[in-house]
Amino acid sequence: MRRVKVERFKFYILLVLVITSFIQVGILWSYQNEGLPTNFLWNIFANGEKKVRINVGDYVKPYRITATEGYDEAHYVIDESHEYYDKLWNEAGYYISSLLGEKNIVEKQTYTEEYWGEVVVKKSFVYEFKTKISTNILGSLLKIDKISNHEFDGIYKMAVLPRVDSNNNIGLYIYDGIKTYEFVLPLRPKGLSRDDYNNMLTTLGEGDDSYNYIVMNELMGINKTPYVIKPDTLIPRGSSWEDFDDIISMVPQDITNLGPTKKNDLENIATKVLGSDKERLTWGIDMDNSIVFRNPSKIYKLHRDGLLEYSYLYQFDKSDKGNEIEALENVLEFIGGKVDFVKGADIYLSGVKDNEDGYYTFTFDYKVNKRPVCFFNYPVNTGKESFVNNAITINANKKKVLSCYWIMKEFSFGSNSLKIRTYPYDLLDDVFKKYDYLNFENFSVKDVSISYDAKCSTESEHLKPVWVIETIDDKHYVVEMKEKKGD
Known part of the structure; x- marks a missing residue:
């Protein structure tokens, strides 16, 4: 009888050791693969369905x-x-x-x-x-x-x-x-x-009918252009002078007011930017005065111009690529926790790329006052000359977000209005004047839009409306619109 009790006691001890070892491995696994340390336990009891928290x-x-x-x-x-x-x-x-x-x-x-x-x-x-x-x-x-x-x-x-x-x-x-x-x-x-x-x-x-459009090839009529135009390209009919709202872009106040030595400010920004990662990342100030949050597996960097950089630091498995919707769900969850930084703008999906390296690239852009905002050649601080062309650029697979560049801005209306000339013939004349290396052989038109042009700035800026030409080979040409000064 005594021997049975001893064996039973040994069994219980062994069981406890196995369970605690399992928990330690789970915590380590979770730490390296995002999420709270207890998430792996929750997943055991969950019903296996992934909940999409973002619409x-x-x-x-x-x-x-x-x-x-x-x-x-x-x-x-x-x-x-x-x-x-x-x-x-x-x-x-x-x-x-x-x-x-x-x-x-x-x-x-x-x-x-x-x-x-x-x-x-x-x-x-x-x-x-x-x-x-x-x-x-x-x-x-x-x-x-x-x-x-x-x-x-x-x-x-x-x-x-x-x-x-x-x-x-x-x-x-x-x-x-x-x-x-x-x-x-x-x-x-x-x-x-x-x-x-x-x-x-x-x-x-x-x-x-101020903003009705016409197919560009119809506008050209018998005077067909010597360069290629997509057959469904729309362009505004245009008029002498139209009123445009004064749009102001600024760095979100939470970032502008951030005092790097004030614990309350850092706690506030960490809660909004990091979400559930907040308790597991340390913070510091970089040489360029940006705020850095990091642990061994990931790093967030918040620049004073509103640019948020995120990187997953470990090697990822290419077999975790999954399909587009699985990756997109992770992307939208990542965005959803931080979207409150962006005020006065709508965010829309503007690009999806299937990469051979085992992940997908999603780009998103802003619309303000019904018009897109462009961020062409926006510099990112990677230690080398590098640029992004979209408000948000995210790489992700079915398991996690791998990297992100997000230009966080707030938008509002100013007190002035702009009088802008919207004749499309101005665009066709000015694009070849501004980009003098263009010729009929290396130029084409896939789409034309009137957009607001945003630059890299730590200060508030008044955005000007511009013509944006997108070419068939996915290049973009920005042409300033003519503005009427004074009365």
């Missing part, structure tokens, strides 16, 4: 929606503040869901890229993302359980043509940047009718 739809949405009556007619831009935006986007979501689920497709056909130029000059409603959105991301956005295989793997632009035949059908056109895909589907039951679409076009035509 994908807050960041993945059309960059713009345009509506037109057809060839040589105005194209009206419908931004997020317009009463039609949500109605049209909800309808588009329904048709995309039907398409991805292979439901109710009456006909389908595939065309070359050039056919997309014919689609956008018909009576249509066109939805444009700033980058191609994969079917995986769209499935998550629209909560589609199972996605059928299609000829395309994502949507860059999409058009709804309310009338394609004498039956009660609509035409749905998908452009993925390479080909154009036509689908005929029944009109949504109890959705927008053909009369509803027509009434929208009528109302848009009767409204303020």
